[in-house]
Amino acid sequence: MFSTKLGRLMMRLYSRKQTAVCREPLRGFSWAAVCRQRSLRQQRIACPKTQPHILSSYTSARSSSQNTVDPDEVRRFQLLASKWWDEQGEFAALHSMNDLRVPFIRDNLLNVHRVRHPGQPLSGLRILDVGCGGGLLTEPLGRLGAKVLGIDPVDDSISTAQVHVSHDPDLQDWVSYQACTLEELSEEVKEDGHFDAIVASEVVEHLADVDTFTFCCKQVLKPGGSLFITTLNKTNLSYVLGIVVAEQLLRIVPSGTHNWEKFISPVDLERLLESYGFSVQSVQGMLYNPVSGAWSWTNSTAINYALHAVKMTDDPETDQTEEHTSHPENHGAATHS
Amino acid sequence: MMQRLTRAALALNGRCFITEKHISAVKVITRGLVSAEHGDDSARNEVYDVIISGGGMVGSAMACSLGMDPNLGSKKILLLEAGNKKVMDTVPDTYSTRVSSISPGSATLLSGIGAWEQITKMRCKPYQRMQVWDACSDALITFDKENLQDEMAYIVENDIVVAALTKQLDSLSDNVQVKYRSKVVHYTWPMPHQAADYIPWVQVKLANGETLQTKLLIGADGPNSMVRRALGIPTVKWSYDQSAVVAVLHLSEPTENNVAWQRFLPTGPIAMLPLSDTESSLVWSTSHQFAEELLALDEESFVDAINSAFWSNENQSETIETAGALFRGALSAIIPSAGSPRQLPPSVAGIGPKTRVMFPLGMGHASEYIRHRVALIGDAAHRVHPLAGQGVNLGFGDVACLTRLLSQAAFNGKDLGAIQHLLEYETERQRHNLPMMAAIDLMKRLYSTNAAPVVLLRTFGLQATNMLPTLKEQIMAFAGK
DSSP: OHHHHHHHHHHHHHHHHHHHHHHGGGGTSOHHHHHHHHHHHHHHHSOOOOOOHHHHHHHHHTGGGOSSBOHHHHHHHHHHGGGTTOTTSTTHHHHHHHHHHHHHHHHHHHHHSOOOOTTOTTTTOEEEEETOTTTTTHHHHHHTTOEEEEEOSOHHHHHHHHHHHHTOTTTTTTEEEEOOOHHHHHHHOOSSOOEEEEEEETOGGGBSOHHHHHHHHHHHEEEEEEEEEEEEOOSHHIIIIIIIIIIIISOSSOTTOOOGGGOOOHHHHHHHHHHTTEEEEEEEEEEEETTTTEEEEESOOSSEEEEEEEEOSSOGGGGOSOSOOOOOOOOSSOOOO | OHHHHHHHHHHHHTOTTOOOOOGGGHHHHHHHHHHHHOTTOTTOOOEEEEEEEOOSHHHHHHHHHHHHOGGGTTOOEEEEOSSOOOOOSSOOSSOOSOEEEEOHHHHHHHHHTTOHHHHHHHOOEEEOEEEEEESSSSOEEEEEOSSTTSOOEEEEEHHHHHHHHHHHHHHTTTTEEEESSOOEEEEEOOOSSOOSSOOOSEEEEETTSOEEEEEEEEEOOOTTOHHHHHHTOOEEEEEEEEEEEEEEEEESSOOOOOEEEEEEETTEEEEEEEOSSSEEEEEEEEEHHHHHHHHHSOHHHHHHHHHHHHHOOTTOOHHHHHHHHHHHHHHHHHSTTOOOOOOOOOOEEEEOTTOOEEEEEEEEEESOSEETTEEEOGGGTEEOOGGGSOHHHHHHHHHHHHHHHHHHHHHTTOOTTOHHHHHHHHHHHHHHHHHHHHHHHHHHHHTTOOOHHHHHHHHHHHHHHHHOHHHHHHHHHHHTO
16 A cells, blocks of 8 residues: 555656646647647556446547546546435535535625626626536536536536436526546637636545646636635545545545545645646635534634635746745735736 | 547537537437427426415415515516405405414514515504403413503404515516416426436426426415325324304494403403404304304394303302412512503494304424425414414414525525425424414313313413513513514
8 A cells, every 4th residue: 555655656746747847848839749648658657447338438539638637536436426416325415515615606706706696696607617526516506697617527427417407497508518627628718718717626636637737727717717626635634534434434425535645735735826826815624514414614624625716817927937936915816926 | 539520510619518429428418408409398398496386375475575585586486376366456344354463573574575564554453462361260461562652463354464465476577476276286296316217396287287397396275285285294183173253343432452352261262353443353262063153143142142251250160269369469479560450351342244254273283394395384384273373473484484595595506495405494493383383282272171270270370470571571572473
C-alpha cells in the first residue's frame, strides 16, 4: 500500500513538473498534441484492466483528452450511476448537501448579479456543473432560473441525469448534459469566457491533475465569473472521519469512493487558484451529521469545505512564475497589481 | 470519431450544449429530446407545480398564499373545486348559519394574503370577551384581554371568508388557476423509486375526462377527504354521537354584544356567538335524538329551549353548589383579586327564517399528513369538535406553515414534492395540532357527564384556572395562534 501511495505521489509530482514546463509553450504548440503526449504517459503508468464494453469504447474514443480524469474513478462510478436519485439511498449525503451548496452558490452569485426575476433568482446566468454525476446539483440550479450545463465523463451518469430531467417539462429547456471532460469542453468552447459560474462539487478530490482543471476552468469562465468548489481537506481528521468512518464503518459513502492522497487542503487549493488568476472570496467548513443526515456550516475546515473564487478581470498570465502570489483580499472584480 | 464529427457539427451550429447522439444511450436520449423538441406531444400533459384539491376556506387560503409568495412566482398552481364559484357582490341582509371564530393568528394570515381587508369590508364581528361556564355548578371562566379594547377573535360567516378569498384569487390569475365544477374521480400516485419507464408525477383524473399532472398535490378536501382515503392513510377517528344544531338568533334587545358565551350542559355545550348588535349565531352540540327534536320544534318552543338552556339552574345539586362556593371562598382568600363576576347572556326573542340546520360531529386525525408528493391540510388532516372554535384556525395554521416551507424549498431550488420539507411540515403541525385536539377531546368528555365526582373535579379545575391570570393568558396565546 505504501509503495502504491508513493508511486502515485511521484506520478503526481512528475506530471506537475511537466505541467510547469508545458505551460510556457502552450501558446506556441498545439494543445491537442500536448494532451496526446500526456495521456499516453498516463496510460503507461496507470493499469487499465479489462473494462465493461462501454468504458473501453469510451477510453479509446477519448484517449486524446483524458488528462484530469483518473480511469479508476470512472470505473467506480459506472457501478453507481443508477442509484443517483434515490434520496434515501447511497447518495443520501449528496442530496442533503444541496441544503448547503445551493444557498452557497445562489447567495454568492446574487451578491454580484442583481435579482431580475423574483421567482428565479439565477435567471440570465449560465452555469457549468463539472462532474455533475446524476444531476443532483444541476437540477436545483436549473430550477432557480440559470441555464445549466452538466458534464461528467461517465456516460451512465449522464444518461441517468438526462432521463430524470426529461420527465420535467419546465426544466428541460434550462438543464442540459454532455458526457465529456472539462478539457474537451474547453476545446469546444471557442471564445474565452462562456459561463458566469462553474461548480465543481465533490470533484476535485477525484481528479488526477488539478492544475489542468483550474486552467480549463479559467478558460471557460467569464472575467469576474465565479468558481465554486466543495471538497475534502487533507488532514488526519479527514482520513479518520472521511474515509475510515464514512466509507468503512458507517457506509455513508460507498467504500473506495475517496482516495486520501487526492484530498487537497484549502491552503493548497487557494494557492493553486490564485496562481492561475483567481481570487478566493470565501472558504467555509462543512460538517455532516450522520445521525440526522444533515449538513451544517462550521468554522473548522478540517474535513469538508466549500470555496468560492472569482476569476480576475485582468489577464494575469504574465505573472505566473511565482508559486506564492499574496495579494490583499479583493472583493468582486477588482484588479490586482 | 463519431463524437468528433457531431461535436464539430454542433459547434458550427452554435448550439454546443445539447448532446445529440451518444452511442451508449441513444434510445433514452431520443425520448428525452423528442419531448423537448416536439412540444405538442399529446401524451404529455402540462405538469403543474401544485394542485390543491378542495376550494373551501382552507384550500382557497392555501391557493392565495402560494400565489402571493414571491419565491413561488414562477410556479404553476391550480385549485380544483367541485362546487360553483362563490361570488358575493353585495353582502346579503340575512346572516348565514355556518360561522367560524377566526383567531388573531388566522386573521394575520388572511391579512397577509389580502383577504382580511375584504372580509372586514363585507362583514365581521370582533369580540373582546368569552365566558364559559358549567350547567352543573357555579364554576365559570372568562377570557378577556387586559383592556377590553383588544379583540380576542372574530366571528365571520364561512361564505364571506370564501367569497373574499375567491376575489383575491381572481387578482392572482397569472400564476394561480382555478377550475370550478371540477370533481376528481381518481388519483394515481407516483412510485417512490426511479424506474426506466414511468411518469413520476401525481395524476389527477377529473369527472370530465381530463387528466392533470402535478409535482405536489395538496389535499384540502374536508373531513371525508378523498385524497386521504385514496392514499390509505390510517386515521384515528370516532364519531361523538352528537350533532350540532346551528341557527341565527334575534336578540330581545340590542346590546353591545361583544361577548362569546358557552355553557356546558350534560348533553353537550351550547354556544352563542355574536354577529351584530342584534343578532347572534347559535351552535348547540347535543345528542342526535335531541338535535332532531330541536329541529322539529316550532319557533317559539325552540327559543324557549335556548333561553332555558342558558339560564336555568336545574342541573345543579345543592352539594355541588356548596362545595363550589367553599372552594371559591378558599381560593379568594389566597388570591383575593382574581375571579370575575358571572354574567348572563342576552335573551333570545326569535330566530332567522329557515336557518335551523344540523350536522353530525366527530373527531378525526390522520396519522400521517404527508406522503411522497402529497400533503394534507385542514379538516382532511384533522377534524375537531366545535366547542373550542378551533377547527378552521388549525387549518389556517397548516396553510401558513406549509407556505413558508414550500417557499423556502423553492428558494433552494428543490423539487416541491420532495419529502424532506413535507416531513418538516408534518412534524411541526402535528406537534401543534395534537395537544390542541387532545385538549378539546378531553374537555368534551369531561363535560359530558353529570356524575358528581367529575363535576366536582371540573368545577374546582375551572375555578382555579379562572383565578390564575397567567394560565389564562397561556391558554389564550395557544388558542390564538
